[in-house]
Amino acid sequence: MSWKGLKNGEKTLLDHVFWSSGISRDALAAASSYSKSRANAAVAELLEQGLLEPTGELASTGGRRAETLRLSRGLGVLIGVAVGATGLEVGVLSPDLTVLAHHSEPADVRDGPAPVLSRIRALMRDLLARCGVPPRQVIAIGIGLPGPVDFDSGQLVNPPLMPQWDAYSIRDDLAADFSAPVFVDNDVNVMALGELWRMQRGLQNFLVVKVGTGIGCGVVCHGQVYRGANGSAGDVGHICVVPDGPRCHCGNLGCVETLAAGPAIARMATEAAEAGQSPRLARLIAERGPLRLQDVAEASRAGDMAANQVVQRAGALVGQMLASVVNFFNPSHVFIGGGITRVGPLFLAAVRQSVYHRSLALSTRHLEIQYTPLGERAGLIGAGVLAMQESLRQMEAA
Secondary structure, three states: OOOOOOOHHHHHHHHHHHHOOOEEHHHHHHHHOOOHHHHHHHHHHHHHOOOEEEEEEOOOOOOOOOEEEEEOHHHOEEEEEEEOOOEEEEEEEOOOOOEEEEEEEEOOHHHOHHHHHHHHHHHHHHHHHHHOOOHHHEEEEEEEEOOOEEOOOOEEOOOOOOHHHEOOOHHHHHHOOOOOOEEEEEHHHHHHHHHHHHOOOOOOOEEEEEEOOOEEEEEEEOOEEEOOOOOOOOOHHHOEOOOOOOEOOOOOEOEHHHHHOHHHHHHHHHHHHHOOOOHHHHHHHHHHOOOOHHHHHHHHHOOOHHHHHHHHHHHHHHHHHHHHHHHHHOOOEEEEEOHHHHHOHHHHHHHHHHHHHHOOHHHHOOOEEEEOOOHHHHHHHHHHHHHHHHHHHHHHHO
């Protein structure tokens, strides 16, 4: 995408439109501190250049119906990639983050970067072909990965779940097939970006917590994803909740990830089945082999007592960890996502009870804890946000 010749004010308008797709000209002028006439002139120029396009009209409140705007689909497409420890999703998105095509499948990040990224490149090519879009029309690629990321270099740094990926040049690998810029971030930061975009920055201070194979947290502070000094902000999975607990793969004892993430939930459920506490779980093991988080979720939704106890214990431990984070950060909302959402309301209730019991009254006075509104699509949408946001930032720096 070329931003050559754009004025700074026009670049700012594009950014506002991205974060508020379907915005009217009057609202755009107010958001940018432009006068109405100046904003209209700039919008007319951007429409003529093919950078913006009209999307429709807002309902009239008595006067002339207001035309709404979005980034032009003629700009090209974005590619979003959401990688988890046990699966991946790749999607082609328009500049206004409409998903044009997507594909998800199981994957094991422990296989190392080469085979996983090779598969991702193949899926990118297939999805672009399905959309009839040549690779040269890719604006940017955003990818979220389950480990600590140095955002400037785009490299994972000592990722506990995927040690072979340490310092691997993901950007160079993906650039072998695509000339578009590649932006890499932690998977939960990417989910937080997705929720931030969904709310059009309406919430300024919130947390997104992912509970799946691991546990991580995306922190949004004053409307921006906060990554910390080196990119490791939000690595809450390694907060100790049981000092004499089992050893974590990070080397420490009693980390909440070891006690309440998907593998821990499956392990506790297996122990309950082996102890004769759940014929249902025992039957699932006999039919399907080793239990997974989704198996425990299925049993819990069916009312299995042992599965429910496991889910409640995991939720209480996650809530114990979050209580300290809530006291420290004082967010307005905590959104929980990942595979744990399949369990349903029982896990969420246990988290809430623990947080509200352990946190200070002022910290929880208006706190809302819920599952991520974007659901399982949060990572893919967030990867698209990452790609477009960073492209716009590069434009502003040009």
